[in-house]
Amino acid sequence: xxxxxxxxxxxxxxxxxxxxxxxxxxxxxxxxxxxxxxxxxxxxxxxxxxxxxxxxxxxxxxxxxxxxxxxxxxxxxxxxxxxxxxxxxxxxxxxxxxxxxxxxxxxxxxxxxxxxxxxxxxxxxxxxxxxxxxxxxxxxxxxxxxxxxxxxxxxxxxxxxxxxxxxxxxxxxxxxxxxxxxxxxxxxxxxxxxxxxxxxxxxxxxxxxxxxxxxxxxxxxxxxxxxxxxxxxxxxxxxxxxxxxxxxxxxxxxxxxxxxxxxxxxxxxxxxxxxxxxxxxxxxxx
Amino acid sequence: xxxxxxxxxxxxxxxxxxxxxxxxxxxxxxxxxxxxxxxxxxxxxxxxxxxxxxxxxxxxxxxxxxxxxxxxxxxxxxxxxxxxxxxxxxxxxxxxxxxxxxxxxxxxxxxxxxxxxxxxxxxxxxxxxxxxxxxxxxxxxxxxxxxxxxxxxxxxxxxxxxxxxxxxxxxxxxxxxxxxxxxxxxxxxxxxxxxxxxxxxxxxxxxxxxxxxxxxxxxxxxxxxxxxxxxxxxxxxxxxxxxxxxxxxxxxxxxxxxxxxxxxxxxxxxxxxxxxxxxxxxxxxxxxxxxxxxxxxxxxxxxxxxxxxxxxxxxxxxxxxxxxxxxxxxxxxxxxxxxxxxxxxxxxxxxxxxxxxxxxxxxxxxxxxxxxxxxxxxxxxxxxxxxxxxxxxxxxxxxxxxxxxxxxxxxxxxxxxxxxxxxxxxxxxxxxxxxxxxxxxxxx
Numbered sequence: 001x002x003x004x005x006x007x008x009x010x011x012x013x014x015x016x017x018x019x020x021x022x023x024x025x026x027x028x029x030x031x032x033x034x035x036x037x038x039x040x041x042x043x044x045x046x047x048x049x050x051x052x053x054x055x056x057x058x059x060x061x062x063x064x065x066x067x068x069x070x071x072x073x074x075x076x077x078x079x080x081x082x083x084x085x086x087x088x089x090x091x092x093x094x095x096x097x098x099x100x101x102x103x104x105x106x107x108x109x110x111x112x113x114x115x116x117x118x119x120x121x122x123x124x125x126x127x128x129x130x131x132x133x134x135x136x137x138x139x140x141x142x143x144x145x146x147x148x149x150x151x152x153x154x155x156x157x158x159x160x161x162x163x164x165x166x167x168x169x170x171x172x173x174x175x176x177x178x179x180x181x182x183x184x185x186x187x188x189x190x191x192x193x194x195x196x197x198x199x200x201x202x203x204x205x206x207x208x209x210x211x212x213x214x215x216x217x218x219x220x221x222x223x224x225x226x227x228x229x230x231x232x233x234x235x236x237x238x239x240x241x242x243x244x245x246x247x248x249x250x251x252x253x254x255x256x257x258x259x260x261x262x263x264x265x266x267x268x269x270x271x272x273x274x275x276x277x278x279x280x281x282x283x284x285x286x
Numbered sequence: 287x288x289x290x291x292x293x294x295x296x297x298x299x300x301x302x303x304x305x306x307x308x309x310x311x312x313x314x315x316x317x318x319x320x321x322x323x324x325x326x327x328x329x330x331x332x333x334x335x336x337x338x339x340x341x342x343x344x345x346x347x348x349x350x351x352x353x354x355x356x357x358x359x360x361x362x363x364x365x366x367x368x369x370x371x372x373x374x375x376x377x378x379x380x381x382x383x384x385x386x387x388x389x390x391x392x393x394x395x396x397x398x399x400x401x402x403x404x405x406x407x408x409x410x411x412x413x414x415x416x417x418x419x420x421x422x423x424x425x426x427x428x429x430x431x432x433x434x435x436x437x438x439x440x441x442x443x444x445x446x447x448x449x450x451x452x453x454x455x456x457x458x459x460x461x462x463x464x465x466x467x468x469x470x471x472x473x474x475x476x477x478x479x480x481x482x483x484x485x486x487x488x489x490x491x492x493x494x495x496x497x498x499x500x501x502x503x504x505x506x507x508x509x510x511x512x513x514x515x516x517x518x519x520x521x522x523x524x525x526x527x528x529x530x531x532x533x534x535x536x537x538x539x540x541x542x543x544x545x546x547x548x549x550x551x552x553x554x555x556x557x558x559x560x561x562x563x564x565x566x567x568x569x570x571x572x573x574x575x576x577x578x579x580x581x582x583x584x585x586x587x588x589x590x591x592x593x594x595x596x597x598x599x600x601x602x603x604x605x606x607x608x609x610x611x612x613x614x615x616x617x618x619x620x621x622x623x624x625x626x627x628x629x630x631x632x633x634x635x636x637x638x639x640x641x642x643x644x645x646x647x648x649x650x651x652x653x654x655x656x657x658x659x660x661x662x663x664x665x666x667x668x669x670x671x672x673x674x675x676x677x678x679x680x681x682x683x684x685x686x687x688x689x690x691x692x693x694x695x696x697x698x699x700x701x702x703x704x705x706x707x708x709x710x711x712x713x714x715x716x717x718x719x720x721x722x723x724x725x726x727x728x729x730x
Contacts, residue, residue, distance in 0.1 A: 027559040029559075050448065050597065051594055073593055073594060075591055094593060095593060097589070119654075121603070121654065140603070140653070141654075143651050166655060188366055209366050272558075274555040275554070275556065
């Protein structure tokens with residue numbers, strides 16, 4: 001693989017947008033988010049009680065929230081939805097430090113399964129290919145965390161990265177040809193992009209702090225990500241080549257876990273405002 | 287240890303929102319108020335209250351308060367460091383709020399112990415001694431409770447948790463009085479992330495159902511009315527343990543101290559809507575109520591991700607993910623708010639605060655890109671009771687594997703706590719506790 005470093009502006013422009021719209025009210029800790037279908041629903045992981053992470057579904061029309069899988073006792077970490085809304089995948093922990101991948105269709109019928117490996121093993125960071133041919137995930141092996149892909153049946157495992165450090169939060173471009181992700185291969189968390197087969201990785205950001213959780217916009221022309229470069233976690237947007245970095249949020253509390261609305265005009269995020277963790281919609285820069 | 291599940295119900299909080307809240311109380315032994323023989327010596331009490339923040343599970347020292355930015359990447363990890371208010375001292379970028387408050391506490395980076403697992407190391411952390419040989423020695427809090435006696439309206443030793451501390455195999459043996467009278471066991475109190483602490487067992491109040499209770503005033507009125515009926519009939523059937531707990535909870539002073547909804551929304555927000563955050567706020571209230579010893583537990587269990595267990599610092603897997611997403615944001619916010627509150631309310635001089643886990647985590651990253659148990663080196667944070675803040679005591683080597691200064695042991699921690707709580711060497715001998723323990727001289 002060939003690595004090219006692209007140095008970007010350190011002080012991006014702060015985009016003055018309308019105030020974020022709050023979507024949930026309970027304030028409970030929330031993580032990983034995903035739009036379902038045409039954007040009418042949002043799926044997210046919530047820390048519903050001290051002993052349980054659970055996937056919740058928010059219906060945007062009436063703002064009702066309910067567990068996706070009803071009452072169940074196992075941790076549910078990470079959620080991903082295919083761009084066409086036909087499938088979803090999540091990580092389920094059945095026992096001590098074990099988390100397997102479940103792949104289901106929209107009726108919640110299981111179509112694929114990636115069992116947890118031996119010993120302590122938990123998969124993370126799921127992402128569907130636009131044509132539903134592959135599912136990305138990350139897994140730690142031999143000290144480092146790498147990006148892998150499998151078929152939607154959970155077989156045909158393919159390793160896409162093989163570097164030192166942490167490779168995490170992969171996301172396919174809308175045309176399925178590229179994958180954007182975060183990596184510490186050069187020392188700290190920065191955003192990288194590679195071809196869908198894992199070749200030609202190039203660095204898009206260079207920050208001494210953390211640049212995390214990149215997401216391609218529906219058009220494929222832009223990438224949102226989280227960064228703490230200004231002192232706390234904020235949402236940023238840049239062009240798909242790493243240029244034109246714009247700061248979307250500027251709040252003393254944490255703004256994180258951004259995903260693009262299917263219309264490409266807004267970003268969904270989890271924001272810890274006044275000590276409450278809730279979902280917000282914020283306008284993306286034009 | 288008996289646990290009273292006080293059930294749950296939906297109430298309307300001060301801000302008008304409906305919440306589901308619960309209180310679990312666990313008097314571990316008969317708590318007849320007024321028991322205990324105070325052994326008050328001539329030693330001045332610098333710490334009227336002690337708050338021991340137990341970071342159960344073993345937080346990674348390299349990824350929090352003892353980073354090694356110059357170490358090889360397989361030790362250093364992926365996190366950057368940030369400056370603090372203490373010249374020359376850096377913390378992990380995951381604790382920015384505490385980095386800005388390094389002038390409020392003293393950090394020790396040279397702890398060491400020998401027990402490898404959670405229950406045994408937990409006992410060592412809370413008592414200063416290993417589980418074997420028997421008998422198990424008393425918890426530091428039980429020592430303070432025995433010394434102070436049971437004079438106030440609240441038990442002298444409260445442990446804030448949803449139940450007995452345990453890992454997936456067993457409970458911590460060093461949870462309570464050990465060789466001291468059982469009256470000095472901790473009284474367990476749980477507070478939910480909603481910040482509401484419930485009132486006595488609603489199940490005992492005939493005819494009182496969640497549907498009939500729509501505001502706290504109604505609940506309190508019913509409680510006062512029904513108390514008289516219970517005092518004459520049903521309560522006679524209770525054993526001493528439940529009887530003592532019930533009487534405790536019916537005392538106005540107790541209810542007020544436990545009721546975090548009496549705080550402003552702004553204050554509750556500062557601590558964060560998390561279980562640990564609201565329990566930290568409860569701890570501050572208990573300091574104001576002059577409870578001698580409060581053990582504020584980060585979680586009931588140490589495990590990182592285990593079905594049915596609360597999430598602790600034991601990050602054998604997902605170390606960087608869980609620290610980044612969960613533990614550090616929660617702890618950074620809540621502990622910062624707690625320190626701010628104690629200082630702003632003028633309580634710092636009379637309150638001793640100690641925060642630590644039972645061990646650290648492997649400096650060399652493991653096969654699962656995480657860290658395992660590491661008793662050889664870990665940290666603690668100290669504030670109050672006259673301790674000069676803004677310092678770092680002791681140091682670890684360049685990889686964070688071992689102290690380069692004289693190791694500080696759990697027994698030294700307990701002895702120092704006792705000393706500051708007014709239990710001098712003579713009193714410790716008379717109580718037959720903390721034998722062989724020495725004070726952390728650099729701290730005082």
